[in-house]
Amino acid sequence: MSRFGRTGQLIRLNFRRDRFRILMWIVLLAALMASVAWKFEDIYGSTSEINAIKSTLESPGIIAMFGAFSFTGKVTTAEIFANEMLLFMALIQVVMNLALSVHATRAEEDLGITELVRAHAVGTLAPLAAAASELILVNGVLGVLYSLGLSAANMPGASTEGNWLIGLGLAATGLLFGMLGLLTAQVADHSSSATGLAYTLFGVSYLARMITDVQHPKLTWWSPLGWVEKLAPYNNPHWSPIWLSLGLAAILLWLAFLANNHRDLGAGAITTRPGRDHASALLRGPASLVWRRQRNVIIAWIVAVIIFGIAYGTVFNTIGDILKTNPTMQQVFGSAMVHEANHQVLLSFTSLLSIVMAAVAIIPGMQLILKVHTDETRGWLEALYARPLSRTHLLFSYVGIAFVTSTLAFIGGLGGIVVMGDASLTHTTDGISAAEFWQGIAAQLPEIWVFLALTVLLVGCWPRVKAFSWFYLALGFISVYMGSLLKLPKWTEKITPTGWMTRVPLHDVNWTTFSWMIVLAIGLVIIGWVGYRRRDLQMS
Amino acid sequence: MTNPVLQINHLQKKFGHFQALKDITFDVRPGEVFGFIGPNGAGKSTTIRVLLGIIRASSGDATIFGQNVWSASVAIHQRLAYVPGDVYLWPNLTGGEIIDLLLKMNGTAHTAKTDDLIKQFGLDTTKKARTYSKGNRQKVALIAAFSQDADFYIFDEPTSGLDPLNERIFQDAVMALKAAGKAVLLSSHILSEVERMCDRIGIIREGQIIETGSLAEMRHLTRTMITVTLGDDFDVTSLPGVHGVEVGHAPREWQFSVEDEHLSAVMSTLAQHQVVALQSTPPTLEDLFMHYYTGKE
Numbered sequence: 001m002s003r004f005g006r007t008g009q010l011i012r013l014n015f016r017r018d019r020f021r022i023l024m025w026i027v028l029l030a031a032l033m034a035s036v037a038w039k040f041e042d043i044y045g046s047t048s049e050i051n052a053i054k055s056t057l058e059s060p061g062i063i064a065m066f067g068a069f070s071f072t073g074k075v076t077t078a079e080i081f082a083n084e085m086l087l088f089m090a091l092i093q094v095v096m097n098l099a100l101s102v103h104a105t106r107a108e109e110d111l112g113i114t115e116l117v118r119a120h121a122v123g124t125l126a127p128l129a130a131a132a133s134e135l136i137l138v139n140g141v142l143g144v145l146y147s148l149g150l151s152a153a154n155m156p157g158a159s160t161e162g163n164w165l166i167g168l169g170l171a172a173t174g175l176l177f178g179m180l181g182l183l184t185a186q187v188a189d190h191s192s193s194a195t196g197l198a199y200t201l202f203g204v205s206y207l208a209r210m211i212t213d214v215q216h217p218k219l220t221w222w223s224p225l226g227w228v229e230k231l232a233p234y235n236n237p238h239w240s241p242i243w244l245s246l247g248l249a250a251i252l253l254w255l256a257f258l259a260n261n262h263r264d265l266g267a268g269a270i271t272t273r274p275g276r277d278h279a280s281a282l283l284r285g286p287a288s289l290v291w292r293r294q295r296n297v298i299i300a301w302i303v304a305v306i307i308f309g310i311a312y313g314t315v316f317n318t319i320g321d322i323l324k325t326n327p328t329m330q331q332v333f334g335s336a337m338v339h340e341a342n343h344q345v346l347l348s349f350t351s352l353l354s355i356v357m358a359a360v361a362i363i364p365g366m367q368l369i370l371k372v373h374t375d376e377t378r379g380w381l382e383a384l385y386a387r388p389l390s391r392t393h394l395l396f397s398y399v400g401i402a403f404v405t406s407t408l409a410f411i412g413g414l415g416g417i418v419v420m421g422d423a424s425l426t427h428t429t430d431g432i433s434a435a436e437f438w439q440g441i442a443a444q445l446p447e448i449w450v451f452l453a454l455t456v457l458l459v460g461c462w463p464r465v466k467a468f469s470w471f472y473l474a475l476g477f478i479s480v481y482m483g484s485l486l487k488l489p490k491w492t493e494k495i496t497p498t499g500w501m502t503r504v505p506l507h508d509v510n511w512t513t514f515s516w517m518i519v520l521a522i523g524l525v526i527i528g529w530v531g532y533r534r535r536d537l538q539m540s
Numbered sequence: 541m542t543n544p545v546l547q548i549n550h551l552q553k554k555f556g557h558f559q560a561l562k563d564i565t566f567d568v569r570p571g572e573v574f575g576f577i578g579p580n581g582a583g584k585s586t587t588i589r590v591l592l593g594i595i596r597a598s599s600g601d602a603t604i605f606g607q608n609v610w611s612a613s614v615a616i617h618q619r620l621a622y623v624p625g626d627v628y629l630w631p632n633l634t635g636g637e638i639i640d641l642l643l644k645m646n647g648t649a650h651t652a653k654t655d656d657l658i659k660q661f662g663l664d665t666t667k668k669a670r671t672y673s674k675g676n677r678q679k680v681a682l683i684a685a686f687s688q689d690a691d692f693y694i695f696d697e698p699t700s701g702l703d704p705l706n707e708r709i710f711q712d713a714v715m716a717l718k719a720a721g722k723a724v725l726l727s728s729h730i731l732s733e734v735e736r737m738c739d740r741i742g743i744i745r746e747g748q749i750i751e752t753g754s755l756a757e758m759r760h761l762t763r764t765m766i767t768v769t770l771g772d773d774f775d776v777t778s779l780p781g782v783h784g785v786e787v788g789h790a791p792r793e794w795q796f797s798v799e800d801e802h803l804s805a806v807m808s809t810l811a812q813h814q815v816v817a818l819q820s821t822p823p824t825l826e827d828l829f830m831h832y833y834t835g836k837e
Contacts, residue, residue, distance in 0.1 A: 189670075190631065190670065273668075274634070274666040274667055274668070275633070275634040275636075275637070275666060275667075275668055276634055276636060276637055276666065277634070277636040277665050277666050278636050278637070278640055278650065278665075279636065279637040279638075279639075279640030279641050279644070280637075283637060283640070283641050283644075284641065284644040284645070285644070285645060289630070289641060292633065292637075293630050293632055293633065378628055379624070379626060379628030380628050380629070380630055382592075382594065382624050382628065383622075383624065383627070383628070383629075383642060383681065384645070385592060385593070385594050385613075385617075386592055386617060386620065386621075386622035386624075386694075387617055387642065387645040387646055388614045388615070388617040388618040388645070388646065388647075389614065389617070389645060390613075390614045534596075536594070536595035536596055537589075537594045537595060
C-alpha cells in the first residue's frame with residue numbers, strides 16, 4: 001500500500017462531508033463577483049464617473065484599504081472594477097480556504113475521525129493529500145466560475161485574458177493560503193491553535209501589503225497577499241503573480257507533507273506541555289473558567305486589533321497631507337484651509353476605519369458567545385450543570401466576557417489608530433482630538449453590542465441557526481464598506497446595525513439612535529436569556 | 541422507612557415526534573445502591589439528564605430531596621455528585637485544575653481525601669486533559685465526585701473505560717458510600733458489577749421501566765435451570781411448568797428449566813424417580829437481562 005493509497009476515496013468522502021459548506025461558499029462568492037461585475041457598467045460607465053472614482057481610489061486612505069493599483073492612459077470600467085474588487089475578494093477567498101483547510105485536517109484529527117480512517121488500509125499521507133486535492137478543486141472551480149462570470153458580464157475595457165487572470169489569480173491566492181492552513185494544521189497541536197497561527201500569518205501579510213502599498217508599492221511584492229494586486233488584469237496583464245502563488249503553494253504543501261511524515265497522529269511540532277497540579281485560587285467558577293480557557297485567544301485578539309490599528313495609524317501622515325497630492329493648494333487656499341482640509345480627510349478616513357475596527361472587534365465576542373452552544377454540544381457543560389450552577393450564571397459568564405472583550409478590542413483598535421496616527425503627523429492639530437476619538441467610540445459601541453446581543457438571542461432560542469450571526473455581520477460589513485464604492489442603494493446599509501448610526505467622527509453622534517440601539521441590545525439579550533433558561537440542552 | 545432521595549413518577553420525554561421516555565417510575569432510598577440497567581438507546585442517559593435538569597420532562601414528575609429536578613436544580617446540585625458516561629473535559633486545562641474547579645463549584649475544597657483518591661486511581665494531574673485517555677477522563681470525574689460530600693450520587697456507566705484494578709477501587713468507594721447511608725444511582729452495563737453492589741435494580745427498555753425490585757425478587761419471576769440424572773426412564777416432559785427440555789449427554793440425564801412457582805412440585809415428583817445427580821442454577825442477572833430484553837428464556 002503506497003503512502004497515498006485510497007486518496008481518491010477520501011477525496012470523495014471529503015466532498016460528501018463538506019458538500020453544504022463548499023456549495024455555500026462557491027455560490028456566495030461566485031454570485032458576489034458576477035453580480036458586482038454585471039452592475040458595474042451602470043455604476044462606473046461614463047468617463048466622468050470613472051474620473052471621479054479614479055481620484056478617490058488614488059487617495060492613500062483607499063489605497064490602504066483596497067490596494068495600490070497603477071492607472072495608465074484612459075481608465076476603463078473594468079480597471080476600476082479590478083481595483084475595487086481584487087483585494088477584497090482575495091480576503092474572502094483566504095478566509096474560506098483557512099476555514100476549509102483546518103476543518104478538513106486538524107479538526108477531523110481532534111475528533112478522532114482521522115484515527116478511525118487511518119486504521120483502515122489507507123496511506124499515511126492520504127488524508128492530507130485528500131484535503132489538498134479538495135482545496136485545489138474548490139479553488140479551481142471557483143476561479144473558473146469567476147472568469148466565466150466576468151466574461152458574461154462583459155464590462156467595457158475587459159479582456160478575455162484579464163477575466164481569466166482575475167479568476168485564476170484569486171484561485172491561486174486562495175490556494176496559497178489554503179496550503180498555509182494545511183501546514184499550520186501539521187505544526188500546531190490542535191485545530192484552534194492551527195487556525196490562530198494561520199490567521200496570524202495572514203494578518204502579517206495583510207499589514208505588510210498595506211504599509212508597502214501606501215509608502216512603496218514596489219515592496220508589496222514581498223507580501224503574498226500583495227501579489228493579487230500585481231495582476232493588473234485589464235491594463236498591464238501579468239501572469240507572474242499566479243506562478244509565484246502556485247510555486248509557494250507547492251512549497252507549503254511539500255512542507256506540510258514533510259511535517260505530517262515526521263509527527264505522530266494527534267501530536268504537533270509544537271507539543272502540549274504539562275501544566276499545573278492544582279487550580280489557581282482564581283479559577284473557581286464559570287467566568288474564571290471561560291477566562292482560563294480563552295485568555296490566550298482573548299489577549300491575542302485585543303493585541304492583534306491594537307497592532308492592526310497602529311498599522312493603520314502609520315499611514316496618517318501620508319493620508320492627512322493634502323499637499324503631497326496637491327502641492328499648489330497652499331498657495332491657492334492658505335495654510336489654515338489646508339490644515340482644515342487635512343483634518344477633514346483624516347476624520348473621514350477614521351470614520352471608515354472605525355467600521356472595519358468594529359467588525360473585527362465583534363469577531364472574538366461573537367465567537368465567545370457561540371461557544372455557549374459549541375461547549376454544550378461537546379459535552380463540556382454537562383459536568384458544570386451537575387454542580388449548583390444556574391443557567392443564568394453560566395450564560396452571563398460567557399456573555400459578560402464577550403461584551404468586555406469586544407468593547408476593549410474596539411477601544412484598543414481605534415485608540416491604536418488615533419494615537420499612532422496623531423503621533424505620525426507633523427501638525428498634530430490636523431489629527432483626531434480626544435473628544436472626536438470618544439465620539440467615535442460612542443458611535444460604534446451600540447452596533448457592536450447589538451450584533452453580540454443578536455448572537456445571544458440565537459444561542460438562547462435557536463442555536464441551530466447560530467451561523468446566521470456570521471452571515472449578518474458579513475452582510476453589515478460589506479454593505480457599509482463597499483456600499484459607497486459600489487453605489488449600493490441606501491436601504492442596503494440599513495438592514496444591519498452597521499449602517500444605523502451616522503458616520504462618526506466625521507459627523508456627531510446621534511444620541512437618539514444611540515439610546516434605542518442600546519435598548520434593542522438589552523432586549524435581545526433578555527429574550528435570549530429567557531430562551532436559554534427554558535430550552536433543553538443538547539449533549540452529545 | 542425514610543423518605544426516598546429520588547422519586548420519579550410516570551416520567552415522559554419527547555424529542556419532537558420521538559418518544560424517548562415513555563413511562564419511568566422508580567425511587568432510590570438512602571443507604572441504597574440502585575442499579576439502572578438496559579440496552580444502548582433505552583433511555584438511561586436521557587433519564588439521568590432529566591434528573592440533572594439539563595433537559596425538561598414532557599410530563600410526569602421527578603424530585604430529588606423532595607424538590608423538583610427542573611426548577612430547583614441549583615439547590616439540589618448542592619448535595620449531588622454526578623459522573624457522566626462520556627466525560628468531556630476542557631482540553632487545555634490539566635486534570636488537577638479540573639478536579640479543583642469542580643470541587644470549588646460545589647463549595648468544597650481539595651482535601652487529603654482528594655489526594656488519597658488521586659493516588660489510589662493513579663492519575664497524573666499535571667497532564668492537559670487533551671492528552672487523557674477515556675479511562676483517565678473518567679478518573680478525573682470520579683475523583684471529583686468521591687471527594688465531594690454529597691447525599692446522592694449518580695454514576696452513568698462510570699467504569700466503561702477503567703481497568704479491573706480501578707474498577708475495584710470504584711466498587712469499594714461505592715460500598716463505602718452505601719455504608720455511610722448515601723443514596724447511589726448506578727447505571728451500568730457491567731452486570732457482574734451491578735449484581736455485586738446493587739440492592740435493587742430497575743430495568744429499562746425502549747423508554748419504559750419494565751421491572752424493578754431486588755435481584756432475589758426478580759429471580760422469582762424467572763425460571764431455574766435444572767440438570768438431573770434419574771434412576772428410571774421417567775419422561776420429564778410431562779411435568780407442569782417445565783420448559784425447553786433437552787436430553788442430556790449421559791443416559792437418563794435431562795436438562796430443562798422450571799417456572800419458580802412449580803419448582804417444589806417438580807422436585808417432589810423427581811424425588812420419586814431415584815435422583816442420581818441434581819444440579820440447579822439460579823438465573824444470573826445476565827439471564828434476567830436476556831429474558832427481559834429478548835423476551836426469550
